[in-house]
Amino acid sequence: MDINALIQHQAYLYRLSSSEVSDLIKQFDDLSSVMLLQLLDILSELSSAERTALMAGQYTTVQLKEVRTLIQTWQQSVNTVLIEGFQVSATALAVYEAQYIARQIGKKIKPNGDKLMLKAKETPLSGGALLDSLFSKLSADTKAQVENVLRDGLSLGQTNEQIVRRIKGTKKLGYADGLLNQTRSSIDGIVRTARSHVANVTYSEIYKALGTEYLKFVSVLDSRTSKMCGSLDGTVWEINSPNIRRPPLHRRCRSILVGVDKTGETLGQRPSNNGKDIKTVDSNTSFKDWFADQDEKFQKNWLGAARFKMYQDGKYSFDKFFDPLSGQIFTLKELNLFDKGI
Numbered sequence: 001m002d003i004n005a006l007i008q009h010q011a012y013l014y015r016l017s018s019s020e021v022s023d024l025i026k027q028f029d030d031l032s033s034v035m036l037l038q039l040l041d042i043l044s045e046l047s048s049a050e051r052t053a054l055m056a057g058q059y060t061t062v063q064l065k066e067v068r069t070l071i072q073t074w075q076q077s078v079n080t081v082l083i084e085g086f087q088v089s090a091t092a093l094a095v096y097e098a099q100y101i102a103r104q105i106g107k108k109i110k111p112n113g114d115k116l117m118l119k120a121k122e123t124p125l126s127g128g129a130l131l132d133s134l135f136s137k138l139s140a141d142t143k144a145q146v147e148n149v150l151r152d153g154l155s156l157g158q159t160n161e162q163i164v165r166r167i168k169g170t171k172k173l174g175y176a177d178g179l180l181n182q183t184r185s186s187i188d189g190i191v192r193t194a195r196s197h198v199a200n201v202t203y204s205e206i207y208k209a210l211g212t213e214y215l216k217f218v219s220v221l222d223s224r225t226s227k228m229c230g231s232l233d234g235t236v237w238e239i240n241s242p243n244i245r246r247p248p249l250h251r252r253c254r255s256i257l258v259g260v261d262k263t264g265e266t267l268g269q270r271p272s273n274n275g276k277d278i279k280t281v282d283s284n285t286s287f288k289d290w291f292a293d294q295d296e297k298f299q300k301n302w303l304g305a306a307r308f309k310m311y312q313d314g315k316y317s318f319d320k321f322f323d324p325l326s327g328q329i330f331t332l333k334e335l336n337l338f339d340k341g342i
Contacts, residue, residue, distance in 0.1 A: 212259035221272035234286035
């Protein structure tokens, strides 16, 4: 497998994800704008007693029940739009990625997008979450935050317009100062992470179908790579191993799984960027080996001052900072206990 071609392909997918993110955010904004206009109308008709009841989370009148129903319906609509919108684009992504991997190996296949998507939905992400639950949790959290701002605004004696402005933000600042901007950012992160999950599950399934026996973890050689991904870079597992750490391992994870033989060897070069020089290195260069060749400033910024001193003094090798199975970095307290043999 040509790693450089695959990494360039990942960069293309990242740009494609931006388009999908924009589409979903636009739909979210459209639904939210309609809801907030209706909310403003209802709030303007509430009596002082009803505002007091709403502040306490009590929906005791017809109009207060309208407020509750409005926000609940909005949440359900947002959840549906996000899940269904993602489903369409992610299914197409699974098919595209399956065909791409097959072409790289020199074979042709007719992938079933629905089956690949079902497999991705049934396979937990790192941490145990399922795809659909990511969007359901987001819409539920946003609903709760909107209700919190509504109650808080009432308790502070804010006007209806001020409350809605806190939720939506101001046009002058591109609505970046509103509560809902947090949801836009979350949509961006979740969609990119979820698409990475679909792609990596697809890779595993297609490699397996094409007879590949091993998978290799490949991260990105730059300063933005997480400690976990950097430590796992170059790790090879049998394709059916329960120990496989399947990307994404965190929000906006850029790591991928690559099909290899038992040696784990890959072809060609891979890009690297230490913040000063952008170049290519042999594709089999691990993050650990690449890290060892970087200057002290890079190493200190990536490891942190305390761990860098341990590394520089030869007290700890790169590998010893990380759990060999999970890739999680040990805390300084844990490292201190190791030193004491505890």
